[in-house]
Amino acid sequence: MMFVVRRLLLTIPILLLVSIMTFSLIHLIPGDPARVILGQEATPEAYAALRAELGLDKPIVVQYFSWLGKVLQGDLGISITDRVPVSQLIMQRLPATVELTIGTFLVAILIAFPTGILAAVRRGTWVDYTSTFAALGGMSIPSFWLAMMLIIYFAVENQWLPSSGYVPFSEDPVRNLMAMILPCLATGLRESAVLMRMIRSSLLDVVNMDFIRTAKAKGLNEARTILGHALRNAMIPVVTTSGLMIAGLLGGLVITESIFSIPGFGRLIVESVFKRDYVTVQGAILVSAVLVVLVNLIVDILYAVIDPRIKAGKGAGE
């Protein structure tokens, strides 16, 4: 319990730092947001009015503290272009991305675990070479290309699955799942390659350790040795990779989201950057940073559960 509390307290300075960085980054971008928002239709009066409305005429420190004060009360501000609360925009966009992340992760582990374990167990055989080759291919294929190929094959040529048309799960589960298959495959196939290589190498490390030899010597069959003993010990690096993967996906699904026209969180950030809706950009980046910190927190707690030595603070070679 102390471990969790300590870990939680540590997130506070991290989040504060994140908020300062988010805020300064946005304000370091050259060019005046008011000018971009108004574009070539700006009149000097409209320009001055918008600057005042956005608080851009105040010193930057004042702007930061008034922003932070509101953020702490859960108010991320009102979107400059959409005129609705940023928190509402984010809540509308997060479910799709979370669903896509989970789907991607499921596809990735469903493929990565069996192939990774097989490749490790049958090291040096054709099974190993084939899966390594496939994984290399998977890592090298750009996800937008894979996505287009999937659309052309499954939606245009054969009409088995829709090429777009996201609906929230709560509204129509069947249509939701149908529309999510291709996007989850497009990103999941790629991620599975990374995970599979990770599982293979980490399992190989463990298999050569003494306790596995002991287990084998005691006459345990191979499946039980691998699944029962080796796999659990090989999990730590895999959990780390998965954690990073999930954290990366939460904000990084932009390409998949834009190809399949899914109203997700990644696209919200990118669209807001283009529209110079910097209130939304600030809010969304902050939320995505919080999510990453949370995922890392969960990963750390998972470590402690898998390997009690970490909880004790002794450190077990990560």
Place this chain on the structure above:
Amino acid sequence: MFSLKRSKALLSAVLGTALVAAGCGGDSTAPSSAPSSETSASATTGAKVLNIGLKADPPSMDPTISTSLYDRQVYASLYDKLFDLDSEGNIVPMLVDTYEISPDGKTYTFKLKQGIKFHDGTDFNAEAVKFNFDRNLNEEQSRRKGELKFVQSVSVVDEYTVQVQLSQPFAPFLSVLTDRSGMMVSPTAVKKYGADYVNNPVGTGPFVFVKQVKGDSVTLKKNENYWNGEVKLDEVNYKVFTNGSAKVQNLRSGMLDIIDETPVKEIPALEADPNFEMIIESGLGYQGLHLNNSRPPFDNKYLRAAVDRAIDREALVKVLFDGYAAPARTAFPKGNLAYNEELNTPVKPNPDEIKELLAKGGKPNGFEFKLKITTSPENEQLGAVIQNMLKPYNINVVLEKVEYGQLLEAGSKGEFDAMQLGWSGRPDPDLNFHDFVVTGNLNNYGRISIPQLDEIVLQARAEQDPEKRKALYAEATKIMQEEAAYSYLYHQYVLIGYNKKVTGLQFYPDGLIRTAALDKQ
């Protein structure tokens, strides 16, 4: 073993929470999702649903605060306007029945069509028109103040007659009313929803607002009581596809019926496919180079002219757009009142002429200048093409890639040699010209200052007779070309792709898809 089970339990708990969170998130949009289960139900009962793919998200459903081009696609279904453009680009009355302009060009009297109601049942009458003008002029957030700045007062004469008083004659006034400033929103809805009107828009158009999912789609349903003939479609959905190729694949797969913009590389394949059709026409805008007339090297008219004449527009359009854009030498594309074929026809660069211009400008051995462009693959290619076209004359172009905000700032401060920035375009010639070429104007980044030109443009703006205006713009264009004050390069095309099942689709110069007359087989 125990802790392995625990870790599994924890993992599933985490995934479970995430799933629940996803579900909850879905619930949070529940109020807006209610009508759409209706729409998915109607989709299964064989209702006529039209899906239109847009390049970007329409950010605002309120024409008063709109600054985005993509809003206007949705507005074309939601709102009617006082005036509209016909397919030739002529201004025709829409909600207005007949109108009169006083001889001094300052008083406009509009007689309105009768018996029209907004989607919420509010009557459309003179009071509603006055309300809309006042809102566009006074509302703090209004982005329409600039284009309506000559409106002095608006008065209700009787229930269906409105009089607008201008402070000075302004010929583009009616054309301004064919766009957002002329769109009529329901006064009742504005009063009821206040700032939240953006999310509850009410017009008189052929379709009624159902819901908008930000970043994804806008859903509209048929207006059963449309004043201008029966609406044939039951539902129109606007869906956002930021990826052009994905949009084309969705057109092919049948998820979309019409796409607002087609990547040029995809056009030949779509044209070859018997299921699809393309609309390929010139849009209203132009792209080109602002040359800084106020400082060296381009305070020298011969050096400006040397650059301007050395760019081969035909080749440029071929390289950049596979020919799907029109070479430009004026601010007025086809469909514009001031379009002049002779003046707009590109000329092949003549090396002798360019060398002579360089010599006259005092730089017979060439010179160097910096060209600011925004970072996009298209613009970078444009920069490279121009660089190569000027090289043979020893004109060395240094490309400087900047962000759009920076470009606008450099432009307004005049801190540049040359920069690439065009204009999306308006139907009236004045709105493509005045702000960009008259001395001291906000968008006159190149610091063009030619007294004779100023005079002609102001005269054209006050002139009511179209033929006389045309002649004035031709005269102004000749001055622009001779001075090479701004280097026009090309006019963008409207490239609408659509499924042949859609009938009644017509091209309008503003590039907007009018859905009122559309049907789907």
